[in-house]
Amino acid sequence: MSFPDPLASEQAQALPPALVTALDALLGARFSQKRGDRDQHAASESFHRGPPPDAVVWPDSAEEVSSILRACSQHAVPVIPWGTGTSLEGHALASRGGITLNLSRMDRVLEVRAADMQASVQPGVTREALNTDLRATELFFPVDPGANASLGGMAATRASGTTAVRYGTMRDNVLALQVVLADGRIIRTGTRAAKSSAGYDLTALFVGSEGTLGVITELTLRLQGQPEETAAAVCAFDTLQAAVDCVTVTIHSGIPMARIEFVDALTARAFNLHSGTSLPELPHLMVEFHGSATSVREDAARFGEIATEMGAAGFDWATTPEDRARLWRMRHGAYHAAFALRPGSVGVVTDVCVPMSHLADAVAGAAQDIAASGLVGPIVGHVGDGNFHSLLLIDPGNERQMAQAKALALRMAERALAVGGTITGEHGVGLGKRGLMAAEHGEGWQVMGAIKTALDPAGILNPGKLVPDCPAPPDCPAPDCPAPDCPAPG
Amino acid sequence: MSFPDPLASEQAQALPPALVTALDALLGARFSQKRGDRDQHAASESFHRGPPPDAVVWPDSAEEVSSILRACSQHAVPVIPWGTGTSLEGHALASRGGITLNLSRMDRVLEVRAADMQASVQPGVTREALNTDLRATELFFPVDPGANASLGGMAATRASGTTAVRYGTMRDNVLALQVVLADGRIIRTGTRAAKSSAGYDLTALFVGSEGTLGVITELTLRLQGQPEETAAAVCAFDTLQAAVDCVTVTIHSGIPMARIEFVDALTARAFNLHSGTSLPELPHLMVEFHGSATSVREDAARFGEIATEMGAAGFDWATTPEDRARLWRMRHGAYHAAFALRPGSVGVVTDVCVPMSHLADAVAGAAQDIAASGLVGPIVGHVGDGNFHSLLLIDPGNERQMAQAKALALRMAERALAVGGTITGEHGVGLGKRGLMAAEHGEGWQVMGAIKTALDPAGILNPGKLVPDCPAPPDCPAPDCPAPDCPAPG
Known part of the structure; x- marks a missing residue:
């Protein structure tokens, strides 16, 4: 398994004049080839960057999307849908050129x-x-x-x-x-x-x-x-192992947790630096309960017993809506807060998900690997699902650190696959995980390619993402296959 | 929309001798062309009947299934997977001949x-x-x-x-x-x-x-x-409307029902005839609660209040595991019990599912249509999902009644589609619902056909079921398309 550079030898091309004329007639000012508009769609929230698309369109209706796709099909020009650009794996980048379809005006x-x-x-x-x-x-x-x-x-x-x-x-x-x-x-x-x-x-x-x-x-x-009653809390554990074990026991106990989130000691430190909180610099769980007044009281008490038995301390209950909003704003801000640990750095986010019985080992293994690498990499996780992220912080342009971060990410993915987990719990494939799809799915990845070809024979929809370039089975005899990741031997 | 006869002009064919030799070598006695074995796979639990398959195989492993499919692909012979034969829409019938793949030996x-x-x-x-x-x-x-x-x-x-x-x-x-x-x-x-x-x-x-x-x-x-605590109950309502309204209110209240089942007055009568119970011949709800002792008590009490307010009476709580088993055995036996209403009849089962806000109207409309038809047709439903069935009982061989039953089923499907529901909540498409797929999915049905063709280009897997015979879009120009349901004009 390796992380190939997804942007190597992929360059944007000029649009066919007939297509420009057609889109201009259809969309007017909602079709743009301006450098500023194109550049805005070449960046993402993560370290992934793309070449600017050749144009950007802002359709107002399904009918307009249909006309755009018909025209782009006719000219074999790629179309890349764009929502808010908050994806972390470069999904919406025009890595093979084409037109970015910005859907932000369809907001009703x-x-x-x-x-x-x-x-x-x-x-x-x-x-x-x-x-x-x-x-x-x-x-x-x-x-x-x-x-x-x-x-x-x-x-x-x-x-x-x-x-x-x-x-x-x-x-x-x-x-x-x-x-x-x-x-x-x-x-x-x-x-x-x-x-x-x-x-x-x-x-x-x-x-x-x-x-x-x-x-x-x-x-x-x-x-x-809306639940009749909501309660939330945060509590600290002496060790990462104790916090993660508490999650496993809680989930097995059948308590219907509304949220159960893990943040490690480094993330607690980042919150303190970024938000002015004064959490102990220890692993924490942040939890929420939804239900009737009775059931929330009962669930919270049962969780409290389990957590206390596993050594939890410093329970802080968020009882008002404002306190809860503050708690979850802090958790959701972890990605941005982490940069306070190393101002000016860029981040590589990992996203494996494993079966619950392997969660403690997977998180501990990731933490050890990160420590051994010397990189700064706080860990957070939607641990009730077995899903956790590390944010590996590296200096911009430092290729050695980027290689280290990618090696760590690969090691986490390999560990996850070895125990029946997945390379991505929630961030998706995009550009960042495509090199690992064959390792997770084997021949199933070719099946995804066959479905893609059936629905998009010319391959205009978000090319270079998710599916293999060639959906043929490995015994395909094509001697001069042009696909960069042709699976045929030789 | 219409229900075409799915078996018209579809006849079994003799197997290629090379395939017989290959399967015989691979499977020995687990490959059979005996009339008795074939006939056992020509029947189903519903009124659907197929021609007997040309042979039956009983593989022991995925590797054997793989060898069988490779051989059948090579000879373009259909393969029809078979589980226990309890499907209600003729899914596992060899309507276009071929080999039934009985998976009952793969039971570990x-x-x-x-x-x-x-x-x-x-x-x-x-x-x-x-x-x-x-x-x-x-x-x-x-x-x-x-x-x-x-x-x-x-x-x-x-x-x-x-x-x-x-x-x-x-x-x-x-x-x-x-x-x-x-x-x-x-x-x-x-x-x-x-x-x-x-x-x-x-x-x-x-x-x-x-x-x-x-x-x-x-x-x-x-x-x-396993839930810490389980409680179940049955209660009666004066009218169908009151029972169904009780379901809607209960689901909206957020009570996490483990089961909430509707049976109409006729079904209650069938239970009495078939099982010797003495339920009032009224519409009933049968409910179950799973959770902690506290939550089950709370949920049951809340449901009890709602039901009583809607006029429920005769609450009968099943507190022991034996009582609950008896209650659900009765409910699950509704299909067989219904035949007690008209001994010797055969049944046509309907299976629409609608959004909750349309459930009361859909059930009442179905009941009225059945009453107007003169057929006997008890109604039961997994009403917490908006899914209900009628079992239309007709005399074997009575074509007028069969046509009436199919017209009623069609009317229910049309009503369901008109309110954004589905032609089948849980029984599937098989032979029985294929004629309605275009009405539910429009062009999406052709997309299903394109996926089918991508994964099974020769069309050997369970042909004549679920997908259109021709997956081409409606503007396909093929003038001599052999597909019996070719969507091309003319």
């Missing part, structure tokens, strides 16, 4: 069906905007990756976050989609019913497909009732 | 990983066998369609049942699969981690694919902890 909450606990939204609606819209309904959308990402982007990357342990990921909370295919066809997947056995689960196929199979232009989301 | 529980709350099983393990195996672990597998189906078959049809309202369907409870593709390749999908964002969700694609994309040869299942 189309319908809230409170009686069915569902909302239909356009893809550019952010999760915070939806939850603001829902305030009057006593409902909320539970998936919370921290960033105020667009719901279309969250679906495209199968995002999750702190509340997945209770409410699931985007896989569990998207009921139906409207999708525009590469050839411009507009389809609907799923229904408004709670379940269906009517054929292939196309909704689940498009969720997590990272813009490589189609462009999501509408989502039907499952909502949750 | 491979591993129970209690610490991860997971089990790995072969596809022929039945859900009851798995739960028997799990008794010592304090864990259980929650999906319960009533029939003691094989877990491979349950995954293939995306089965659910009485507990889906709490624990989800097979979609939610299958973490990973081993699948043999049409060309014999053996792939693994998913991981043992609780979640993953590593590419297309192939697990979700194969779950519900009804043997048309691959043969499931191993499943990794999510298990649940």
